Amino acid sequence: MKRRKDNRKCLENKHIPYGLYERYIKRPMDIILSASALTLLSPVILATALMVRIKLGSPVIFKQKRPGKNGKIFNNYKFRTMTDERDEFGKLLPDEIRLTPFGRRLRASSLDELPELVNILRGDMSVVGPRPLLPEYLSRYTRRQARRHEVLPGFTGLAQVHGRNAISWEEKFEWDVDYVDRITFLRDWRIIFETVGIVLKKEGISPQASATMEIFQGSSKETAKE
Template sequence: MYRRIIKRSMDFTLSLIAIIMLSPVLLVVSLLVRVKLGSPVLFKQKRPGLYEKIFMMYKFRTMTDERDENGKLLADSVRLTNFGRFLRSTSLDELPELFNILKGDMAIIGPRPLLVQYLPLYNEHQKCRHEVRPGLSGLAQISGRNAISWENKFKLDVEYVNNISFIGDWKIIYLTVKKVFRREGINSETAATIEPFKGTKKDRFNHEK
């Protein structure tokens, strides 16, 4: 009953309250992004949601549009400014996703929505992460966020899907708040955020065949 009915009602109510209470923060961050990074203020990107249905996810922009002489965007590490790093480390860039939760595209807690191009790379076990709405935070985020491997991230995502509970969700919410204040797990050890997912070796071989 919690998974089918209560969870969505709770998400709607909490996201609406959060939007109202955080509206001054949303306004200030919007203005700062406009001044420091230019427009558009929001970063919009298609992501797979419940049952792999594609939706448009919203975040505050954290990178510039700097390009090389051929018009190609520079590396993330170059375009990610100090202000952008601050937004990411404090998770302020994630606040517009509250509107995705209000609309029903996302949940407060669930596997994070990843890139659409990753869909063909998942094995059957990893695909289970799309049996619930993607979340603003999740079990993988409180267990290391971008600092853990893709394999461990997916393992935790599926573990969450198989064990959804009211108490479990509130525990993740509490631990998420702690992680945000400590600014833990924002980056991987070798990239500005996290390395692109390329599938496991076996999955890549089968996909390329």
């Protein structure tokens, strides 16, 4: 309970922009980049949507609640990569079964994340920032980890270019907080270019032990940084 109260207080803290770029340029740049990408990639987006409809059925877009800046909940959009297969009791089957070969290819190419460009255009997300995670994690963060919500979540981020899903949750959150503390034009563009290279190499798509990243249950006292 104490951690939950601490996190709520942390999420309410006002973030002080690092400089002029974060204060005045980053958001207009997000709008320009997301609008340009949606226009240039529209044939790819339409083709991907058609393939998802043929391979996995409808709905084509997977919509999920995610916390954004200051913990504000928004609808995060992605192309679906899993089936809705259930057991005899109506419970969804494990991710490893529902994630099809086609879905794996979508994730490997990051094409499943293209609908997030709409989230960026709407102002729910930024091109670069901590990745949006699940709402239930909000009560599990340490005060330090909760600082990742001081800024808009991103299409890509510092954690994604330093291991993506192949590193631990604690390592990811440390990279996220590092990013929050120093947001600059050159740093954002370096992350963008490094992300392109990682996507082309298909590095760190998923952890070795499972098809998707394990659920974050909270940090142990040994690994947590308050």
